[in-house]
Amino acid sequence: MIAPHADALIGHVRANRERYVEELKAWMAVPSISAQPDHAADVRRSAEHAVARLRAAGFTQAEVLETDGNPVAYAAWLGAPGAPTILIYGHHDVQPADPLELWTSPPFEGTVRNGKLYGRGAVDDKGQCLMHIAALEAHLRVNGKLPLNVKVVFEGEEEIGSPSFEAFLAREKEKLACDVVVVSDTAVFAEDVPSLTTSLRGLVHWEITVHGPAADLHSGYYGGIVKNPLEALAQILAALKDAHGRVVVPGFYEGVRELSPQERADIAALPFDPAKIAHELGVTELGGEPSRMPLERAWFRPTLEVNGMYGGYQGAGQKTIIPSFARAKISARLVPHQDPHHVKHAVTTFVQRVAPRGVRLEVEAHGDTRAVETSRDHPAVAAAARAMELGFGKPPVFIGTGGTIGPVSSFDRILHLPQVLIGVGLPDDAIHAPNEKFDLSQFFGGIETMTYLYDELANALR
């Protein structure tokens, strides 16, 4: 059912598309990299930028809220007494931009090429936050009001695992009280395949430092009598999996469930061509456990990945040393029913156990994000499906994602709230990588989807 005033709203958001793109560029120009402490002031500037934009959209209540870490941009419009209240979640922090030399245009200067806006944060997640701001603004300008009460929370630490968000939620429980959480930080399955996400993986990570000699040593004098930390690190990392890509850490798979025949059939029905995907990614073939379907591996199997590794000489030419240390950053994506604490402990213990003699290990474990499964049967999810059909012209499919949104886990665990995961990124958006982009057709379709969404939710939750 289309709300009667929808035509005017859609006309409004279509007429303002160019402005939305310019506004997104302006926000992207703030390098709000939460992982890098020297960008802390930029993250704050980004929160202030969002608050100012929400005020301009018509939110009289809009403010920067402090957390134990980076600030949250918050706004509320509570002018619909008796109507339901939704909380819209997004994040205004971004991933680091390096390696800088691989960007075609500067990461913090949003640049449109072939109908796509390139730059860090274009789709993850400033662009998706702005879809809501644009849609909310349209309602407020065209109708002078929203069809339901809205609270907006744009977080500043999502890309580093939301370390302060749970405490923030617990503290601001009353201020953030709502009926449903709407999260727009996900992607659709493919272009022309509108999708709603109903499962997300969790995330924990480690930094492993292998300490060898007190200083770098000459590999001629000491080669053969001192254990090489780089060699030790390679041996430790190689010991984590068997030849079939299965993690051999005892207890790692504890709680992981097998899919039902129906779930397998649903996955098999999705359009997925491994050879085509491999070609697009630039690899010779897909990897991972060969006994399982690729989408099962990506959505419903935990991973253990090396995200970064370094030690010794990395410059031009050769420097014949045994280095004093080697370091790896590794992380695990968790699936429902895996306990983050248990996994952190299991991997830490295993790594210490398989470390060769002659080196000293330092292992730091971080993160605490459980996987989440949301209900497909909640009326808010049905409302979101209708809004997406109106916005993109096709009913959405239900999918999982291999990604992690820590706050979804926190809303689940702390506030026990139903959640709607409605995002419109594309799988090839290169989020977390050089040349991140947002297809403008997805951006504009997303704005229209959100424009419908508030009416649909108001009706469904009444």
Added chain:
Amino acid sequence: MIAPHADALIGHVRANRERYVEELKAWMAVPSISAQPDHAADVRRSAEHAVARLRAAGFTQAEVLETDGNPVAYAAWLGAPGAPTILIYGHHDVQPADPLELWTSPPFEGTVRNGKLYGRGAVDDKGQCLMHIAALEAHLRVNGKLPLNVKVVFEGEEEIGSPSFEAFLAREKEKLACDVVVVSDTAVFAEDVPSLTTSLRGLVHWEITVHGPAADLHSGYYGGIVKNPLEALAQILAALKDAHGRVVVPGFYEGVRELSPQERADIAALPFDPAKIAHELGVTELGGEPSRMPLERAWFRPTLEVNGMYGGYQGAGQKTIIPSFARAKISARLVPHQDPHHVKHAVTTFVQRVAPRGVRLEVEAHGDTRAVETSRDHPAVAAAARAMELGFGKPPVFIGTGGTIGPVSSFDRILHLPQVLIGVGLPDDAIHAPNEKFDLSQFFGGIETMTYLYDELANALR
């Protein structure tokens, strides 16, 4: 036998010690890093600096000689017709200085602390070159002449494997003609254990790049379906050795001989305390093949070491990616009778063979330095032993070194010349590492040794 005029010479070099230290600092201030192309002009400046210093010492023939790479500093004094001719070899290029943050004082500002001169090139090899310049200058100033003909060659590419030196030797064969080569680029066995080196290891190296996806990927979306290049690299490196530290590459040990009972006994007689060495190096215990003596491993067994490794995110915090590539720099130290070409081919083939599916490998092999054994029985070696006894008050022992001096291999192969390896560095000099140093007592003892050496060689080779 001490030459009759030795007292005056020794008096001269003792009176000028402070000046020698200042002169060494001035030369060290030229960052002649041959591995880094942006320091090519500094390497040339360093050659010019050496030529100027040799002229000041009294060499009227002194010039920069071009090679296909970095220039050589050359000088000759041929005023003793009928007397033998020696060629003194050293090198004026140095290793890179990074990691810079681990230096206590700036690497290119020589700084004396507790009787040791700290800085890049202090002992490897500018300081050891300057021992000869000081000793030659003493003869020329005190006596107005040298006891034999001397040619000096200070090379500019030793630290990158002397890629141009063999062609230079072949081309300048007549200019460099001599009876014996004297090389001062080695260390003694320990403080108070004067030593002459009679075997050196060779060196070849590789750069291995593991290519994965065309761009860094989000480890949530693609974790489980794309082979991680860092993981692949760890698996490749871990496959190179067995649990006992033995290289498993087929053919790697081809030609390697076992030591004779006498050689083993000689090694066992040297003062070597593994626990003490481990403590000094800051490791819990020594590493390597446990079935062999540490000094056998360091001098007479080949190695395969990872010198550097990198890929993915190395900054603060966490970036959850599957990186597009991973790279390792590895090198092998070779022992007598191993063929560098054979070893390069064997490792390259093995690495390609053990690479997991889903990644693409690029392997570059470099270097061509064979191991060398010099004769203990040549009269020049006996002369060097007498000079060292005079310089340090104790007869030297004969030792091997795990290090590599490419030119020693070239003098052996191209000019078939007897060589004397007479160096005075200490094992803890941290060459190739942060805080390289030269103990001034070794520097001054070395200058006195060289002051005696020319007379001893003149007598022995007459």
